[in-house]
Amino acid sequence: QVNSRRGGSPCQEKHVVLLSPVGRIEISGCETGVHEIKLPQMSLLPGGAEASGACEVCEGPEEMPEPLQQCTAWLRAYFCEPASTGSLPVPAFHHPLLQRDSFTRQVLWTLLEEVKFGEAVSYKQLAHLAGNSRAARAVGGAMRSNPIPIIIPCHRVIRSSGDSGNYGGGQLLKEWLLSHEKLQKEKLQE
Numbered sequence: 001q002v003n004s005r006r007g008g009s010p011c012q013e014k015h016v017v018l019l020s021p022v023g024r025i026e027i028s029g030c031e032t033g034v035h036e037i038k039l040p041q042m043s044l045l046p047g048g049a050e051a052s053g054a055c056e057v058c059e060g061p062e063e064m065p066e067p068l069q070q071c072t073a074w075l076r077a078y079f080c081e082p083a084s085t086g087s088l089p090v091p092a093f094h095h096p097l098l099q100r101d102s103f104t105r106q107v108l109w110t111l112l113e114e115v116k117f118g119e120a121v122s123y124k125q126l127a128h129l130a131g132n133s134r135a136a137r138a139v140g141g142a143m144r145s146n147p148i149p150i151i152i153p154c155h156r157v158i159r160s161s162g163d164s165g166n167y168g169g170g171q172l173l174k175e176w177l178l179s180h181e182k183l184q185k186e187k188l189q190e
Contacts, residue, residue, distance in 0.1 A: 033094030039169035118185030
């Protein structure tokens with residue numbers, strides 16, 4: 001339950017399930033913004049990191065709040081036509097973590113704005129970009145608490161060694177997302 005700012009009344013939370021190339025993605029949000037994106041836990045990689053047309057809403061309310069419409073459109077583009085994500089609006093977020101002023105929020109916004117599709121950044125580099133080059137561990141904590149994965153691309157944060165590091169959606173999903181982006185970026189450059 002997320003309380004809205006106006007009078008502290010609970011949001012009218014709606015839920016959407018998107019069937020994606022990586023499985024069922026559960027999205028919750030309200031008129032104000034997206035609350036959370038829950039990724040599937042993968043035990044097996046889907047065939048190849050090719051973009052596919054299989055990315056559809058399979059469950060959702062008749063009247064979908066605008067932030068949820070924008071979120072599903074953005075995710076569909078991410079999986080199916082990645083080149084178009086740059087021209088789509090990023091949905092509003094309505095999660096307490098992203099409303100409080102904190103280092104975690106600063107790290108997540110920096111990641112969203114600075115690390116583009118097909119790029120990767122180390123925890124240390126992201127700490128530096130967010131204004132505290134000695135806070136690599138805190139960046140790891142921020143990545144673990146990211147309520148909006150994929151849109152806030154915590155999968156693009158890797159270890160300085162080049163190792164992919166941990167991921168809330170699991171190692172396989174992180175590697176799939178990174179190779180999906182690499183493949184799509186290479187296609188665009190051909």
